[in-house]
Amino acid sequence: MKPLLVLLLAQLCSASLVPEREKDPEYWRRQAQETLRNALRLQRLNQNVAKNLILFLGDGMGVSTVTAARILKGQLQHGQGEESLLEMDKFPFVALAKVSPRGAHGDTTPTTRSRAGGIFEPKLGQGRAKGAGKAVGIVTTTRVTHATPSAAYAHSANRDWYSDGEMPPDALEGGCKDIARQLVENIPDIEVILGGGRKYMYPKNVSDVEYPQEEKHRGTRLDHRNLVQAWQDAKPRGKVAEYVWHRRGLLALNLSRVDFLLGLFEPGDMVYELDRNNETDPSLSEMVSVAIRMLQKNPRGFFLLVEGGRIDHGHHEGKAKQALHEAVELDRAIGLATRLTSTQDTLSVVTADHSHVFTFGGYTPRGNPIFGEPSTWTANPSPSILYGNGPGYKIVAVRARENVSAVDFAHADYQAQSAVPLRQETHGGEDVAVFARGPMAHLLHGVHEQNYIPHAMAYAACIGSNRGHCNAAARPATPLLLPFLSLLLLLLLC
Ligand SMILES: *[C@@H]1O[C@H](CO)[C@@H](O)[C@H](O)[C@H]1NC(C)=O
Numbered sequence: 001m002k003p004l005l006v007l008l009l010a011q012l013c014s015a016s017l018v019p020e021r022e023k024d025p026e027y028w029r030r031q032a033q034e035t036l037r038n039a040l041r042l043q044r045l046n047q048n049v050a051k052n053l054i055l056f057l058g059d060g061m062g063v064s065t066v067t068a069a070r071i072l073k074g075q076l077q078h079g080q081g082e083e084s085l086l087e088m089d090k091f092p093f094v095a096l097a098k099v100s101p102r103g104a105h106g107d108t109t110p111t112t113r114s115r116a117g118g119i120f121e122p123k124l125g126q127g128r129a130k131g132a133g134k135a136v137g138i139v140t141t142t143r144v145t146h147a148t149p150s151a152a153y154a155h156s157a158n159r160d161w162y163s164d165g166e167m168p169p170d171a172l173e174g175g176c177k178d179i180a181r182q183l184v185e186n187i188p189d190i191e192v193i194l195g196g197g198r199k200y201m202y203p204k205n206v207s208d209v210e211y212p213q214e215e216k217h218r219g220t221r222l223d224h225r226n227l228v229q230a231w232q233d234a235k236p237r238g239k240v241a242e243y244v245w246h247r248r249g250l251l252a253l254n255l256s257r258v259d260f261l262l263g264l265f266e267p268g269d270m271v272y273e274l275d276r277n278n279e280t281d282p283s284l285s286e287m288v289s290v291a292i293r294m295l296q297k298n299p300r301g302f303f304l305l306v307e308g309g310r311i312d313h314g315h316h317e318g319k320a321k322q323a324l325h326e327a328v329e330l331d332r333a334i335g336l337a338t339r340l341t342s343t344q345d346t347l348s349v350v351t352a353d354h355s356h357v358f359t360f361g362g363y364t365p366r367g368n369p370i371f372g373e374p375s376t377w378t379a380n381p382s383p384s385i386l387y388g389n390g391p392g393y394k395i396v397a398v399r400a401r402e403n404v405s406a407v408d409f410a411h412a413d414y415q416a417q418s419a420v421p422l423r424q425e426t427h428g429g430e431d432v433a434v435f436a437r438g439p440m441a442h443l444l445h446g447v448h449e450q451n452y453i454p455h456a457m458a459y460a461a462c463i464g465s466n467r468g469h470c471n472a473a474a475r476p477a478t479p480l481l482l483p484f485l486s487l488l489l490l491l492l493l494c
């Protein structure tokens with residue numbers, strides 16, 4: 001341990017690593033005083049009715065991912081990193097939600113998905129009753145038929161039944177509907193749907209509009225239906241329903257004349273933010289900006305679900321760089337939403353469904369590039385980012401890890417070393433953070449069960465049974481959003 005201690009001391013004392021201003025004790029005193037003044041202001045609680053609800057879900061965005069994303073964001077802005085603040089860090093209330101460690105990626109346990117009601121459950125929505133209520137939107141970086149977004153509208157015994165082409169014959173014969181079809185048929189009046197997943201909407205073997213040569217991107221539907229057309233046809237006469245598949249098409253829309261918007265920008269999941277083609281694919285924050293401006297047209301408010309869905313995928317592949325850039329992009333979307341809405345009438349909640357066995361450390365010095373220089377206190381350097389398990393496992397001899405000296409571990413697709421070999425890295429079991437801002441955000445303040453979150457959000461918006469605090473001026477509950485309560489329960493289960 002001795003060389004380590006010496007090294008640590010050397011690092012702590014190494015004045016050059018610490019920004020000049022931080023060497024002045026007055027800097028820290030002033031900062032603490034300002035934080036204290038902000039905290040005292042929170043005694044005046046925001047008890048308004050939340051007209052709008054926004055739920056940002058970072059799939060797999062555990063606390064270690066949030067911290068690493070903060071450092072990355074700061075370093076992308078040419079800071080040392082540690083001192084920077086994420087947009088979610090600026091939310092005044094933070095809680096922890098307990099997480100069920102159950103359910104590895106790819107679990108397709110029947111009944112899990114079919115048990116809880118979708119947030120936009122049609123029966124409770126009384127069909128067109130939604131016209132009297134809030135506008136709703138779904139934005140995701142995965143295919144829109146993927147687990148989290150589909151929880152909002154579909155009931156499926158298997159999360160992989162994206163189209164009937166993925167379903168076994170007996171399920172089809174038994175009358176089960178694929179998820180894409182439910183997206184179009186269950187709730188024809190979701191105002192905004194943006195993400196990936198084009199191929200599940202088109203007949204088998206139909207070429208993709210963006211990748212006409214690529215067989216793997218062709219349509220998958222066995223029922224020969226064109227669901228994009230069906231989506232458009234299902235809209236009431238006189239309403240404008242726009243479908244876009246290209247970033248330019250999305251950004252060129254005159255939103256004041258669009259009533260319904262469907263954007264599917266990739267055949268499957270959207271491309272990782274780091275690899276994104278900025279001509280053809282919108283970023284998550286661009287999609288969120290369009291969604292909010294669309295939904296804000298509804299005078300009764302809106303509910304928007306934003307999923308940073310590929311943080312999870314990056315981690316499963318052991319590709320920390322991909323995962324963290326996804327998390328930073330989700331944070332940009334949060335910042336943008338914050339600027340487009342007001343704390344007076346919009347409750348924003350940021351959370352994750354679960355963590356990952358992702359960690360970083362190793363006594364790297366202050367300002368160390370998050371993907372960069374490994375600690376040098378061991379003979380074989382160890383990059384600071386590691387996974388508990390996953391595809392990056394590399395033991396080259398008894399008791400010897402791969403020598404990373406010659407490895408480009410700053411590469412976008414570098415798979416960080418892991419302790420246990422697994423084809424896919426797994427979810428983590430510890431609590432996840434919940435950040436809240438806006439009306440009744442203070443209800444999210446301690447260590448809670450995950451399913452408490454939608455209860456708090458529903459209370460804030462005067463939806464459901466807890467409405468004693470809603471004054472006469474408050475709008476009536478929107479029946480469509482009642483089953484919103486079950487969303488996080490469902491996320492917990494999958
Ligand atoms: C799709 O194309 C493949 C090969 O290109 C062919 O074998 C198959 O029969 C086609 N399926 C349909 C439904 O057209």
Ligand SMILES: *[C@@H]1O[C@H](CO)[C@@H](O)[C@H](O)[C@H]1NC(C)=O
Pocket residue numbers: 254255256257
């Ligand atoms: C957008 O559409 C509205 C309503 O049709 C119209 O008044 C407005 O001029 C349009 N804006 C642009 C930039 O075309």
Ligand SMILES: *[C@@H]1O[C@H](CO)[C@@H](O)[C@H](O)[C@H]1NC(C)=O
Pocket residue numbers: 278279
């Ligand atoms: C789009 O990507 C290209 C190539 O990576 C880059 O040179 C360009 O600056 C990007 N444009 C925008 C608007 O981000």
Ligand SMILES: *[C@@H]1O[C@H](CO)[C@@H](O)[C@H](O)[C@H]1NC(C)=O
Pocket residue numbers: 379380403404405406
């Ligand atoms: C790792 O490789 C570097 C050069 O690539 C070498 O200098 C170093 O001694 C190696 N370390 C071990 C523990 O093999």
Ligand SMILES: [Zn+2]
Pocket residue numbers: 060104105106312313316427
């Ligand atoms: Zn996962």
